Amino acid sequence: MEYETLAVLAGLPEDPHGAVGLAIYAVAAYGFKTLEEGQARFATGEGYVYARQKDPTAKALEERLKALEGALEAVALATGQAATFAALLALLRPGDEVLAAKGLFGQTIGLFNQVLAPMGVRVRYVDPEPEAVREALTERTRVLFVETVANPALLVPDLEALASLAEEKGVALVVDNTFGAAGSLCRPLAWGAHAVVQSLTKWASGHGSVLGGAVLSRDTALWARFPQFLEPDPRGQVPWEALGARCFPERVRTLGLSLCGMALSPFNAYLLFQGLETVALRVRRMSETAQYLAENLKGHPKVKALRYPGLPEDPAHQNARKYLASGGPILTLDLGSLEGASRFLRAVRLFKAPNLGDARTLLVHPWTTTHSRLKEEARLEAGVTPGLVRVSVGLEDPKDLLALFEEALGAV
Numbered sequence: 168m169e170y171e172t173l174a175v176l177a178g179l180p181e182d183p184h185g186a187v188g189l190a191i192y193a194v195a196a197y198g199f200k201t202l203e204e205g206q207a208r209f210a211t212g213e214g215y216v217y218a219r220q221k222d223p224t225a226k227a228l229e230e231r232l233k234a235l236e237g238a239l240e241a242v243a244l245a246t247g248q249a250a251t252f253a254a255l256l257a258l259l260r261p262g263d264e265v266l267a268a269k270g271l272f273g274q275t276i277g278l279f280n281q282v283l284a285p286m287g288v289r290v291r292y293v294d295p296e297p298e299a300v301r302e303a304l305t306e307r308t309r310v311l312f313v314e315t316v317a318n319p320a321l322l323v324p325d326l327e328a329l330a331s332l333a334e335e336k337g338v339a340l341v342v343d344n345t346f347g348a349a350g351s352l353c354r355p356l357a358w359g360a361h362a363v364v365q366s367l368t369k370w371a372s373g374h375g376s377v378l379g380g381a382v383l384s385r386d387t388a389l390w391a392r393f394p395q396f397l398e399p400d401p402r403g404q405v406p407w408e409a410l411g412a413r414c415f416p417e418r419v420r421t422l423g424l425s426l427c428g429m430a431l432s433p434f435n436a437y438l439l440f441q442g443l444e445t446v447a448l449r450v451r452r453m454s455e456t457a458q459y460l461a462e463n464l465k466g467h468p469k470v471k472a473l474r475y476p477g478l479p480e481d482p483a484h485q486n487a488r489k490y491l492a493s494g495g496p497i498l499t500l501d502l503g504s505l506e507g508a509s510r511f512l513r514a515v516r517l518f519k520a521p522n523l524g525d526a527r528t529l530l531v532h533p534w535t536t537t538h539s540r541l542k543e544e545a546r547l548e549a550g551v552t553p554g555l556v557r558v559s560v561g562l563e564d565p566k567d568l569l570a571l572f573e574e575a576l577g578a579v
């Protein structure tokens with residue numbers, strides 16, 4: 168079935184009252200009638216016990232995400248950060264190494280440098296070009312970490328080439344697919360990525376109202392090359408032998424949810440489940456509007472540079488055409504200087520906020536906000552210039568938006 172069919176039908180559980188929609192289980196614990204029943208649920212992990220590990224509302228969300236991303240398994244977590252952390256916790260041990268793309272989401276870099284590095288994981292940053300990655304790989308590299316669309320540089324890596332290189336070297340390709348909008352814009356697992364992490368806070372939620380994240384993975388024998396899946400776990404079973412490719416998502420659930428407690432609230436799971444029903448529709452409309460804005464603003468005398476992967480002359484265009492369903496809902500404008508950006512943002516009658524995927528258009532000045540903690544050199548390397556403004560296009564009428572942009576550019 169096609170994406171938009173799955174988006175409204177997949178994951179809906181059978182309801183005892185015939186409810187057309189998802190019920191919220193605002194429940195912490197699930198009881199059993201006999202000692203034997205309790206024993207069986209603890210031994211097999213089937214059924215529900217305690218909502219930190221698994222609950223029916225999040226389960227419905229996981230089923231829907233699985234269908235939309237074409238995954239073997241999905242694990243929902245409290246935030247996108249929690250998803251990234253849980254996925255890496257499941258794959259890395261002290262002494263292991265991560266190769267990460269340059270220009271990642273700032274907080275992901277923080278997670279690598281301030282959390283994983285002190286735990287004994289070495290992280291190195293490379294251009295996510297297959298040749299550069301091949302050269303940088305070592306015996307200890309376990310994970311190659313990239314984003315579907317680097318932000319705000321708006322570059323799209325060659326996912327298929329990176330996946331085949333990772334497969335050849337026994338390394339897990341983990342893609343932060345937040346910009347893939349729950350698979351409506353990009354499905355990295357279909358190109359060979361071994362795992363996807365994503366923030367559901369952005370386009371999946373769609374209204375800037377709730378936080379959430381997910382880890383998804385595909386069927387693969389790669390996990391048989393990771394020692395943690397070949398050693399007996401505390402239950403005495405060897406994960407790879409007992410679970411096959413499900414050993415990785417199961418470890419994410421155990422470490423991320425049961426042990427570290429990064430559980431998604433049932434209320435948030437409900438809102439995200441609903442957000443997924445319209446994500447394809449919203450992202451298509453946002454992308455059409457972004458394309459319209461890009462075409463109409465690119466020659467503007469006050470705009471020094473404009474980046475949008477949907478423009479044929481854009482450096483990301485070729486990979487965007489291959490990997491993305493459209494040019495996407497993000498564009499950037501360079502107003503030439505900090506002063507230019509400051510005047511533009513003061514004049515523009517739209518929200519300035521460090522979020523993405525909201526129904527409202529949101530603008531941000533990465534130099535002074537999201538990337539302000541990086542050294543100037545690192546900012547420039549990440550494609551962040553003093554005049555750059557990032558635009559997450561919303562659902563407003565395209566002509567109204569263009570008029571608001573032109574009005575503010577008049578003030579630059």
Ligand SMILES: *Cc1c(COP(=O)(O)O)cnc(C)c1O
Nearest residue numbers: 246247248272343345366368379
């Ligand atoms: C927002 C974001 C995250 C973090 O997600 P949260 O839900 O805010 O924790 C991770 N990666 C990317 C690319 C993001 O945009």
